[in-house]
Amino acid sequence: MRGAQFVDPSALARMGNLELVARTVVDGFINGLHRAPHMGFSLDFAEHRGYEPGDDLRRVDWRVFARTDRYYVKQFEADTNANCVVALDVSTSMRFGTRAISKLDYGRVLAASLLYFSHQQRDRVGLVTFDDRVLEYVPPSARHLEFALYALDRIGDAKPGSLAAPLLTLTERLARRGIVIVISDFYDEPERIAQAVRPLRFSGHDVAVFHVLDPAEIDFPFDEAASFEDLESGDRMPIVPGALQGEYRALVQAHLAELGRLFTDSRIDYALFNTSVPLDHALFHYLATRERMRRVR
Amino acid sequence: MSFLAPALLAALAAIAIPIVVHLVQRDRRRVVQFPSLMFLRKIPNQSVKRRAIRHWPLLLLRIAAFALLALAFARPFWPGAGAAAAAGAGREVVLLLDTSHSMAYGGVWARAQAAAKQAVSGLGPADRGTVAFFGSEVEVGVRAASERAALAAAIDRAAPGAGATRYGPALRAAAGLLEASALPRREIILVSDFQKSGWDQAQETTLPPGVSLRTVPVGEATTANASIVSLAFARQEAPGGERITASARIVNRSGTALQNREVSLEVDGHREDTRQVSAAPNGVETVAFAPFTIAGRPARVTARLAADALPVDDAFHAVIAAGGRIPVLIIEAANPGPDASLYLARALAVGNEPGFETAIAPVDRVTAEQVGAASVVILNDTRPPSGAAGRMLEARVRAGMGLLVAAGDRSSWPDDAPDLLPCKPGAPVDRSGTTGGALGFVDYGHPVFDVFAAPRSGDLTAARMFRYRPCAPAQGATVVARFDDGNAALVERRVDAGTVLAWTSSLDSYWNDLALRPVFVPFVHQAMRHLGRYADAKGWRVVGEVVDPAELTRGLGLGSGARGLALGASSDGKAAVTLPHPTVLTPHGNPLDFADPSRTTFTLTEPGFYEVRSEGDKPGEGAAVAVNVSAAESDLTPFNPAELSAAVAGSSEGAAAGAAQPLTPEDDERRQSVWWFLLAAGVVLLAVEAVVAGRFPRIAQG
Numbered sequence: 001m002r003g004a005q006f007v008d009p010s011a012l013a014r015m016g017n018l019e020l021v022a023r024t025v026v027d028g029f030i031n032g033l034h035r036a037p038h039m040g041f042s043l044d045f046a047e048h049r050g051y052e053p054g055d056d057l058r059r060v061d062w063r064v065f066a067r068t069d070r071y072y073v074k075q076f077e078a079d080t081n082a083n084c085v086v087a088l089d090v091s092t093s094m095r096f097g098t099r100a101i102s103k104l105d106y107g108r109v110l111a112a113s114l115l116y117f118s119h120q121q122r123d124r125v126g127l128v129t130f131d132d133r134v135l136e137y138v139p140p141s142a143r144h145l146e147f148a149l150y151a152l153d154r155i156g157d158a159k160p161g162s163l164a165a166p167l168l169t170l171t172e173r174l175a176r177r178g179i180v181i182v183i184s185d186f187y188d189e190p191e192r193i194a195q196a197v198r199p200l201r202f203s204g205h206d207v208a209v210f211h212v213l214d215p216a217e218i219d220f221p222f223d224e225a226a227s228f229e230d231l232e233s234g235d236r237m238p239i240v241p242g243a244l245q246g247e248y249r250a251l252v253q254a255h256l257a258e259l260g261r262l263f264t265d266s267r268i269d270y271a272l273f274n275t276s277v278p279l280d281h282a283l284f285h286y287l288a289t290r291e292r293m294r295r296v297r
Numbered sequence: 298m299s300f301l302a303p304a305l306l307a308a309l310a311a312i313a314i315p316i317v318v319h320l321v322q323r324d325r326r327r328v329v330q331f332p333s334l335m336f337l338r339k340i341p342n343q344s345v346k347r348r349a350i351r352h353w354p355l356l357l358l359r360i361a362a363f364a365l366l367a368l369a370f371a372r373p374f375w376p377g378a379g380a381a382a383a384a385g386a387g388r389e390v391v392l393l394l395d396t397s398h399s400m401a402y403g404g405v406w407a408r409a410q411a412a413a414k415q416a417v418s419g420l421g422p423a424d425r426g427t428v429a430f431f432g433s434e435v436e437v438g439v440r441a442a443s444e445r446a447a448l449a450a451a452i453d454r455a456a457p458g459a460g461a462t463r464y465g466p467a468l469r470a471a472a473g474l475l476e477a478s479a480l481p482r483r484e485i486i487l488v489s490d491f492q493k494s495g496w497d498q499a500q501e502t503t504l505p506p507g508v509s510l511r512t513v514p515v516g517e518a519t520t521a522n523a524s525i526v527s528l529a530f531a532r533q534e535a536p537g538g539e540r541i542t543a544s545a546r547i548v549n550r551s552g553t554a555l556q557n558r559e560v561s562l563e564v565d566g567h568r569e570d571t572r573q574v575s576a577a578p579n580g581v582e583t584v585a586f587a588p589f590t591i592a593g594r595p596a597r598v599t600a601r602l603a604a605d606a607l608p609v610d611d612a613f614h615a616v617i618a619a620g621g622r623i624p625v626l627i628i629e630a631a632n633p634g635p636d637a638s639l640y641l642a643r644a645l646a647v648g649n650e651p652g653f654e655t656a657i658a659p660v661d662r663v664t665a666e667q668v669g670a671a672s673v674v675i676l677n678d679t680r681p682p683s684g685a686a687g688r689m690l691e692a693r694v695r696a697g698m699g700l701l702v703a704a705g706d707r708s709s710w711p712d713d714a715p716d717l718l719p720c721k722p723g724a725p726v727d728r729s730g731t732t733g734g735a736l737g738f739v740d741y742g743h744p745v746f747d748v749f750a751a752p753r754s755g756d757l758t759a760a761r762m763f764r765y766r767p768c769a770p771a772q773g774a775t776v777v778a779r780f781d782d783g784n785a786a787l788v789e790r791r792v793d794a795g796t797v798l799a800w801t802s803s804l805d806s807y808w809n810d811l812a813l814r815p816v817f818v819p820f821v822h823q824a825m826r827h828l829g830r831y832a833d834a835k836g837w838r839v840v841g842e843v844v845d846p847a848e849l850t851r852g853l854g855l856g857s858g859a860r861g862l863a864l865g866a867s868s869d870g871k872a873a874v875t876l877p878h879p880t881v882l883t884p885h886g887n888p889l890d891f892a893d894p895s896r897t898t899f900t901l902t903e904p905g906f907y908e909v910r911s912e913g914d915k916p917g918e919g920a921a922v923a924v925n926v927s928a929a930e931s932d933l934t935p936f937n938p939a940e941l942s943a944a945v946a947g948s949s950e951g952a953a954a955g956a957a958q959p960l961t962p963e964d965d966e967r968r969q970s971v972w973w974f975l976l977a978a979g980v981v982l983l984a985v986e987a988v989v990a991g992r993f994p995r996i997a998q999g
Binding site for chain 2: 047049050052093094096103185187188198199201202203204214217222224225226227228229230231232233235236237239242244247248251252255265266267
């Protein structure tokens, strides 16, 4: 996309102001690319449908009536006022990072960029941070970008994470259908993860799932024997990495493939983000997803 | 291989030393923080212990060094090395001659014959030659002959066929022929135009050790070829049959433009229309012909382009039949409402490709004959029929019929009814007090919904669902669509050969407004196509495909016209009937000979129309099978034969070459001196080990 600049995540991590970071990432993107999931009153004509009692008479297309002697109403696609809620996992495992930026920082900047971008789109933006419960909830609103960025800025200590309870809470709180983006490292069995996310889809939201992983979690580049400590449970395990590398990578790839399959089956957009990849890729993916948005209006 | 001092091989036990060193030098004192041990816990503990070796390259270096030193001192030699050379320097040669249809281009075939005969004349008195012809399949002309005249005569008799080039199978067949040979030198000579489309690198063909490949390209440097690659048909209902508009797709595979080439359309042997076509260099053009009418028997259609240097792909054949109709039976409640099946019947009445023959019967008066005549039955808000009709329904579903069950106020499924339901419906959920529910999840990959997958092809979620029955899927059933609260909306289950769909709301306008939405008609049509197992008829086949005449008996249950449908026509799931004594005529009118009466399948080898007649059929009454040459073969773009040689090269060309020379005593002595090389290699490895070990101090000290 012309004008887009790929910004190194570690460079962004050195910038303190989240709004500035988000603006840096988003700057250059074209506004007005995606459609909201409901019919609205913008100028983009979508299609005709038969008049039904209760329809607004102002929307009847009188020219078509003159030609066909039947009542048809015009439907338009709304460009504005979609709800866009980002759910960010801030559990202990997200604090891991072998590069200049941890998964949490990456997810935080990614969330800020998506919110900023959606705000530029004149969408209502909201934010949820969670570990094993909802920690911070900023309801979607056209004026809540600053609250959301402030909430992202002051993420504090966290506990081990879990998806089911916080996402169920989010499903219950979101009354209006919109776009929900879940950012997490998804350390759980794929079926349980999918079960946790599906209620959002069943409620009619367009759900995108961004899976954030550090390169070391995918490639397992360790070579010295050591005791590995689980960041969430504190358990330790003696490991000789060189001997396990192949099996570990195969398990991770199988996990990713299974997640991809389950989410695709549920028509949930799924994307894997490596924290060494520039954040602009995330936005590209987001935009591409929105661009081929399903016909759910 | 033997050893002069085999006792010294015991020193090979010394390779255990570096293994032990690497095993005992494990270090687990460091602590590494990691997000989750979820994956590490899944790796079995015993594999952790058993494989706890680090620095594998260093370990392998040390093992190799010890092994080489031990082998060197054991003094290996090859006592029988000269035996092969003593057998003589004869060659076993397989000449592979490309007879695919692209070899008919211009003067390619004449050059190929000349090159093949030249290769045959180069055979020595001790050599043996095999001539094999290949296209899609491989055929051996003369096997392991020393007489050059017989080999040359076989080359003279050969001619380009209609198959496509496939280098992989041909090379594998040649390697198989050479494998049985005892001659020391084995060679494949490949004479071809080396079309790029004929080489599939994914097949990973590799020649066995000792087999060499010589390539002889005979293709032309510059080629120009235009061909017809497909025919499309647009149908329109007309009095007395269907009006068909045929369109031919013409590809110009040349660097020069195609100017005003004549292209004509023939139907059942009569020329119907002629047009002119022009196409840009390497361009594609579509020509639409004047419509023609078909009724009753299928029509044999041929589009013909004015001949060029490769005439075989200038004609394209197809068989087209009048569109079939799917018989659908709607069973409704005993005292149905006035519009219980109104929307269903109206939706089915507008079907065209295929059409639907719709019958409606109340559940208490439906007969077994009505059920037996249907390809799809819809239980529209009612219970299943009882008695003979119920038994027929179960039997027909298990035999392949489709069943759609729509739940509503009056629907029920008694306990003694057959086990056909994909899910057990519960008490209705009433959401009429609000704006109603909607479809929340739809599997757009399912055949019922795939027409809605493209953008702006219909909004299923716009329909409001006021009432529906929660339905727990049965074992083996699949949920194809769900409501926004997660309840199943459409559930599918396979029952033996049949398919059953359960729609958990009604198909009228009382429980939902789906029937009032534009998506209703395509939804119903797709469901009927899926349940009726309808598939678009396949109008033509490609040379090389295998055909079973029994396929001709499958159809939509359309009566007399069905048997004449093009092969691949849709099936209603009825078991195919084996033709007792089929007669198959090739496009040239020659009957095929079925040597084994139990096998009646045949391979399509010529382009044109095959005719399959059963007993009692008069000439021209049999079912026609349209056959065309492979479109890929018309692309004459060549590739470098050296790529093929490099890709299939075996590992012992040197061995084959060396075997040609008799061994002298000096050579024999030299072959025993291999221990010097082993010793030198061992010393070099030890030196490398010293350098590498410096990078891993702890291991080196161990």
